[in-house]
Amino acid sequence: GESVGLHLPTLSVQEGDNSIINCAYSNSASDYFIWYKQESGKGPQFIIDIRSNMDKRQGQRVTVLLNKTVKHLSLQIAATQPGDSAVYFCAESPSGNTPLVFGKGTRLSVIA
Amino acid sequence: DGGITQSPKYLFRKEGQNVTLSCEQNLNHDAMYWYRQDPGQGLRLIYYSQIVNDFQKGDIAEGYSVSREKKESFPLTVTSAQKNPTAFYLCASSQQGGNTIYFGEGSWLTVV
Numbered sequence: 697g698e699s700v701g702l703h704l705p706t707l708s709v710q711e712g713d714n715s716i717i718n719c720a721y722s723n724s725a726s727d728y729f730i731w732y733k734q735e736s737g738k739g740p741q742f743i744i745d746i747r748s749n750m751d752k753r754q755g756q757r758v759t760v761l762l763n764k765t766v767k768h769l770s771l772q773i774a775a776t777q778p779g780d781s782a783v784y785f786c787a788e789s790p791s792g793n794t795p796l797v798f799g800k801g802t803r804l805s806v807i808a
Numbered sequence: 809d810g811g812i813t814q815s816p817k818y819l820f821r822k823e824g825q826n827v828t829l830s831c832e833q834n835l836n837h838d839a840m841y842w843y844r845q846d847p848g849q850g851l852r853l854i855y856y857s858q859i860v861n862d863f864q865k866g867d868i869a870e871g872y873s874v875s876r877e878k879k880e881s882f883p884l885t886v887t888s889a890q891k892n893p894t895a896f897y898l899c900a901s902s903q904q905g906g907n908t909i910y911f912g913e914g915s916w917l918t919v920v
Contacts, residue, residue, distance in 0.1 A: 704848050728907040739812075739898055739911035740851075785850065789907040795841060795866070796909055800850040 704783060706803040715773040719786035719799045724767060728789040730796065731760060731771045735782045743771070743784075773804075781806045811835065812912035814899050819917050821886070821893065829884045829915045831899035838904035840882035844868060845896040845914075854897075857882055858904060886917060894919050 709715045721729065727748040732740035746753045746760045746769075753760050759772040769786050783803050787796040812833045821827045833840065839858045843851040853866030857876040871890025876882055882901075886893045896916055902909040 730908060732911075737896075737914070737916075739900075739913045742908060742910065745908060795853055795856050796907065798851045 704801050704803045706805060708805045708807060709776050711776060711778060711806055711808050713776055715771075715776045715780070715804055717771045717773075717784050717802045717804065719769040719771075719802075721767050721769055721786065721788040721799070722797070723788060723790045724764075726788040726790050726797075729760070729762060729769050730787045730789075731758075731769075732785045732787065732798075733780075733782045734785065734801075740785060776804075776806050778806045778808055780804060812899055812901055812910060814897075814912035814915045817913070817915060819915060820920050821917060822920060824888045826885055826887050827917065829886070829897055829899075829917070831882045831884065831912060833880055833882075833899075833901045833912075835901055835910065836879075837901035837910075838879070839902045839909075840876070841900040841902075841909060842866075842872070842874065842882070842884045843898040843900065845898060847896075851898065854884065893917055 730745040731743040733743050734740040744755045744758050744760050746762050757774045761770045783801045785801045786799040815830045841856040842854040844854055845851050852868050854872050855863055855866055855874040857863035860879050863874050863876050873885045896914050898914045899912045900909040
């Protein structure tokens with residue numbers, strides 16, 4: 697689940713279960729969305745992206761779903777592994793050359 | 809290897825000193841960015857540059873300065889005017905007009 701506050705929301709899942717990380721974006725004009733994974737002490741890594749003309753996109757073990765009606769983005773990770781433990785950020789692109797706007801992040805903790 | 813190199817990885821600054829963080833990329837990207845990340849927090853944009861000799865302020869530019877004299881380099885100076893500079897600093901780059909940005913491994917700055 698998620699909580700509001702100064703600390704990152706945390707999602708704890710059992711190894712092998714599926715994980716769903718949610719993100720609400722702010723700008724209805726955003727036309728491109730990205731998920732990043734950040735391991736402790738490292739820079740964020742690109743996971744998967746989706747354009748606004750799509751509702752779903754699949755990668756290897758990951759799926760991104762986009763619901764433009766409610767401005768909601770989700771990242772699904774299948775068969776979650778300990779190596780998936782990290783902080784996950786969503787980002788939206790409001791327009792052409794405007795820098796990405798990042799969400800606050802969710803910490804995924806995988807329980808072995 | 810192609811990528812974004814940040815240095816130093818760890819830096820300590822005394823009160824009242826200016827320090828400069830280096831960022832070099834060999835991806836031939838036009839745009840470069842600097843983000844600040846506080847522990848357990850999201851990414852906040854400090855400055856970005858979409859072309860050589862041009863840059864724009866982000867959300868938290870006060871107390872920071874940048875230059876973009878070369879396409880591959882975008883150094884960030886944390887000045888003594890920055891009241892709370894202790895943080896993790898991330899440099900990133902992207903293609904001109906591209907949405908996906910790629911990050912370096914970050915630099916930790918601590919004020920002592």
